[in-house]
Amino acid sequence: MGLDSYITLKDVVFSRSERRVFNGVSVEIPRGKITAIMGPSGSGKTTLLRLVGGQLRPDSGSIVVDGQSIGELRRKELYKFREKMGMLFQSGALFTDLSVYENVAFPMRVHTKLPEDMINDIVLMKLEAVGLRGARNLMPSELSGGMNRRVALARSIALDPELIMYDEPFAGQDPIGMGVLVKLIRDLNSSMGLTSVLVSHDVQESLSICHYACIIADGKVIGAGSPAELQNHPSEQVQQFLNGHPDGPVPFHYPSSAAAEDFGLAGGVS
Amino acid sequence: MIDKIASFGRSGADLVISIGRAGRFLAGVLSGVPRPKTGFPLLMKQLYSVGVLSLAIIVVSGLFIGMVLGLQGYTILSDFGSEAAIGQMIALTLVRELGPVVTALLFAGRAGSALTAEIGLMKATEQLSSMEMMGVDPLRRVIAPRLWAGFIAMPILAIIFSMVGIWGGMLVGVEWLGVFEGSYWGNMQASVDFWDDVVNGIIKSVVFGFVCAWIAVYQGYDCVPTSAGISSATTKTVVYSSLAVLGLDFVLTAVMFGNF
Numbered sequence: 001m002g003l004d005s006y007i008t009l010k011d012v013v014f015s016r017s018e019r020r021v022f023n024g025v026s027v028e029i030p031r032g033k034i035t036a037i038m039g040p041s042g043s044g045k046t047t048l049l050r051l052v053g054g055q056l057r058p059d060s061g062s063i064v065v066d067g068q069s070i071g072e073l074r075r076k077e078l079y080k081f082r083e084k085m086g087m088l089f090q091s092g093a094l095f096t097d098l099s100v101y102e103n104v105a106f107p108m109r110v111h112t113k114l115p116e117d118m119i120n121d122i123v124l125m126k127l128e129a130v131g132l133r134g135a136r137n138l139m140p141s142e143l144s145g146g147m148n149r150r151v152a153l154a155r156s157i158a159l160d161p162e163l164i165m166y167d168e169p170f171a172g173q174d175p176i177g178m179g180v181l182v183k184l185i186r187d188l189n190s191s192m193g194l195t196s197v198l199v200s201h202d203v204q205e206s207l208s209i210c211h212y213a214c215i216i217a218d219g220k221v222i223g224a225g226s227p228a229e230l231q232n233h234p235s236e237q238v239q240q241f242l243n244g245h246p247d248g249p250v251p252f253h254y255p256s257s258a259a260a261e262d263f264g265l266a267g268g269v270s
Numbered sequence: 271m272i273d274k275i276a277s278f279g280r281s282g283a284d285l286v287i288s289i290g291r292a293g294r295f296l297a298g299v300l301s302g303v304p305r306p307k308t309g310f311p312l313l314m315k316q317l318y319s320v321g322v323l324s325l326a327i328i329v330v331s332g333l334f335i336g337m338v339l340g341l342q343g344y345t346i347l348s349d350f351g352s353e354a355a356i357g358q359m360i361a362l363t364l365v366r367e368l369g370p371v372v373t374a375l376l377f378a379g380r381a382g383s384a385l386t387a388e389i390g391l392m393k394a395t396e397q398l399s400s401m402e403m404m405g406v407d408p409l410r411r412v413i414a415p416r417l418w419a420g421f422i423a424m425p426i427l428a429i430i431f432s433m434v435g436i437w438g439g440m441l442v443g444v445e446w447l448g449v450f451e452g453s454y455w456g457n458m459q460a461s462v463d464f465w466d467d468v469v470n471g472i473i474k475s476v477v478f479g480f481v482c483a484w485i486a487v488y489q490g491y492d493c494v495p496t497s498a499g500i501s502s503a504t505t506k507t508v509v510y511s512s513l514a515v516l517g518l519d520f521v522l523t524a525v526m527f528g529n530f
Contacts, residue, residue: 053403075407082405093400107404110308110411152400 006031006163006195007052012061014044014051021047023219024061029212034189034196036210038203040241040250043216045199046090049165052197053085054078066162083111086156086164090171092148094140100127100151101136107158126154130184146177153184163195164188170202178202182209203242207231215241217250292488298409299417299487312415320381320416320483321423325430327380328373332431335372336438339363343439344447353447357454358461360439365462365471366527369432371519374478377424378511382486385416386507389490390500398491413487420483421476428475470526477518482511
């Protein structure tokens with residue numbers, strides 16, 4: 001790719017209870033850019049984020065984040081290392097027993113010894129960045145799905161991470177909510193110089209904001225490059241995914257026995 | 271036949287693996303030095319929810335069990351003209367057996383199931399994962415305070431249960447059925463030994479508290495993060511805790527009182 005890589009996955013093999021999720025996946029994620037990881041449902045996109053975060057360990061292959069091999073870190077070192085990562089979960093994953101304000105303050109209270117007035121200023125700044133300063137006293141149960149995700153975003157940038165990973169940020173969002181998130185992801189990347197990894201199957205939104213994209217299917221990378229390069233990719237499978245064709249290399253029909261046999265026509269029924 | 275043997279072996283292997291996982295989980299929770307400044311408020315919050323909020327069910331159950339013991343004890347003992355020993359009977363039954371065992375069973379149903387459901391839901395809504403990704407170990411932050419709270423609350427609840435039970439027995443035996451109050455308390459004082467009865471009862475409740483809290487937090491942490499998974503984990507907490515308490519009670523009783 002010729003760019004400075006922040007994350008490098010090399011020949012990663014990962015299985016989950018007999019099922020091979022990744023069969024030799026190699027991906028390079030450039031520093032300071034937005035990279036979209038796309039693929040059909042169940043292709044292991046979220047698993048890839050969990051491997052990068054060290055929540056899962058690969059069967060073989062290496063995962064290097066900012067020059068550090070994740071597999072070599074001890075438990076305590078891994079927890080320390082994660083302080084420079086932020087992750088936005090699909091559900092938002094806010095702590096339901098804490099208010100919006102306390103949710104955003106949580107990482108600072110745990111990891112820093114900042115005085116209370118400084119924590120207050122930072123929390124308000126982060127909430128201002130996602131447009132929810134006025135919602136600071138609400139509880140997570142009082143927020144809409146989109147607001148929930150924006151608060152979670154404010155919380156994940158509370159410690160000014162170098163890397164932020166978005167797990168399906170657009171899933172289940174209305175057009176306005178989606179537009180807000182697209183703007184936030186783009187703005188945060190440019191203003192904070194973050195390396196952003198975006199996992200999604202919303203092709204148009206993802207391609208509209210990413211600098212680089214990678215499509216995963218059947219346990220391997222089937223296409224990678226800039227959005228323009230992918231649009232012109234020769235692979236039929238890539239084109240089927242990007243354009244949403246119902247039939248193609250990924251068949252419409254689930255593998256089955258011959259139709260004649262199932263309908264009782266085999267052997268010549270009179 | 272071979273299939274049956276294989277399936278039996280597989281269940282045995284699964285059981286051993288599950289016990290091993292629970293052991294590793296426990297080691298993970300207990301390892302590391304707790305930080306008093308952050309840990310203490312978390313512990314107090316959990317002590318309130320598993321201890322203080324369980325008080326109502328413990329007090330009411332203790333009262334009724336003491337009253338029933340008073341009635342039954344009076345009926346049986348009066349046949350032999352020894353109803354004066356009712357205080358001794360109620361106190362020994364409660365302090366040695368019913369106090370720790372019934373408190374543990376109620377604790378598993380009231381607080382254990384709530385712990386499992388709470389932790390299971392935190393897992394299903396990715397709160398535990400997000401904590402991990404923020405560099406905060408959920409074993410220390412979420413699980414440890416709940417485990418310690420169960421461990422601390424159970425003996426206190428068992429003591430309260432026995433005290434209320436003895437008082438309930440007195441209400442029935444002395445106030446209602448007319449047993450002489452002096453013999454109720456006097457016989458109790460003469461026959462209940464602090465070390466052999468009271469302390470052994472407390473040791474039992476400490477063991478039950480630890481086991482019930484361990485099962486509850488482990489089932490929550492290890493559950494399948496779906497509604498069916500949480501429901502099954504909650505049921506398992508109550509069933510396993512009850513069986514473990516009753517089985518351990520026999521073992522502990524044999525060790526403590528079995529020197530015939």
